[in-house]
Amino acid sequence: MKALSIFAAVAALCVALPAHAADYTAKLSLDVQEGNPKYVAAEGFAKKVAEATNGSVEIKLFANGLLGGETESAEGMRLGSVEMGIITSSVFASWIPEVQVLDLPFLFRNDEHVVASNALLTDRLKDKFEAQGFHLLGFSINGARQPMSTFPIEKPEDVKGKKMRVLQSPIHIALWNQMGANPVAIPAAEVYNSMQTGVVDYFDNTATNYLTFKFYEVAPHYTDLRHIYAIGAWVVSKTWWDNLPAESQEAISAAAIEAQRDLPPMQAKVDAQSLAEAVKNGATIHEVADKEAWRSLMRPVWDEFIPKIPDAQQTIEAIEAIQ
Incomplete structure (x- = not known):
């Protein structure tokens, strides 16, 4: 019985495909749970591939970081142990510094602007990914980053002197230093405990994660700022990709x-549902009346990092020109 239970659990992680053996099989790594919009989009992707190739290409989904964290999964693609992933763009910064431009604050106007920029970004960055062992299939929205805190945040001065958990990213650290906060780089898995114990006063994350990880319990204040979008890069191991027939590619x-x-409309719907549920559990949502005040104070981060990011100015101008 135990063996059967283990088999069932593993099978549940994978997308059902035709009974005959596939010619090409890929493991697709995800850091989210089953049911998350990113997982659902990946599930639909795998099914479409199976149908279009008559089962010749089989894509198996592994959720919850089962194949490792995002950095480990990206490294696995270079080593050949993982074939695919939908991985936060900033993870690739050490290999492809050009992706850092996506973390500049207020680069995108809204969800629609991110979606409209996909083809442009894919075209501009695909050769950079190829050179590092990845084939780039495009980008999608993982969600907008929003401040989540123990205190109300509505104006820039509200964060002065406060301790903020940030990604281990030079841009994110510089950004909140610029705002007068005290940024502390802490791994994602330690955010809840760090808030609970007072190591930090606030952090930023996405609406869906606010509910899923019960962040509202330790950060009852949520601010709709959308200062940075979390962008997912859809990537494939170049070695695996190059072995595929052209029609499968x-x-x-x-x-x-x-x-x-x-994915974006699905993500937006789940985000709205997540916030509504968090409010039922005691969270307070704060709207920002003057985003320009935040934007102007964050602008020096652009001045600092644009000269350090290859081709940043050209990429920014191309993104800003998209209507």
Whole structure:
């Protein structure tokens, strides 16, 4: 019975595919749970690929970081132990410094602007990814980063002197230093405990995670700022990709574009539901009346990092020109 239970658990992680053996199989790494919009989009992607290739290409989904964290999964693609992943763009910064431009505050106007920038960004960055052992299928929205705190945040001065958990990223650290906060780089898995014990006073994350990880319990104040978008890069091991027939590559590329297009409205719906549920559990949502005040104070971060990021100015101008 125990063996059967283990088999069932493993099978549940994978997308059901035709009974005959596939010619090409890929493990797709995800850091989210089953049911998360990113997982659902990846599930649809895998099914479309199976259908378009008549079962010749099989994509198995591994959720909850089962194949390792995002950095480990990206490294696995370079080593050949993982074939695919939807991984936060900033993870690739050490290999592809050009992606750092996506973390500049207020680069994107809204969700629609991110979606409209996908083709441009994919075209500009695909060769950089290829050179580092990745084939880039495109980008999608993981959600907008929002401040979550033990105190109300509505104006820039509200964060002065406060301890903030940040990503281990030079841009994120510089950004909150610029705002007068005291940034502390802490791994994602330690955020809840760090808030609970008072190591930090606030952090930023996405709306869906606010509910899923019960962050509202330790950060009852949520601010709708959308200062940075969390962008997911859909990547494939270049070694695995290069072994595929051209028609399979075309099928995978088409399915990825469709899935990336389907994800934002699904993400927006789940975000809204998550916030509503968090409010029922005692959270307070704060709207920002003057985003320009935040934008102008964060602008020096652009001045500091644009000269350090290859091709940043050209990429920014191209993104800003998109209507």
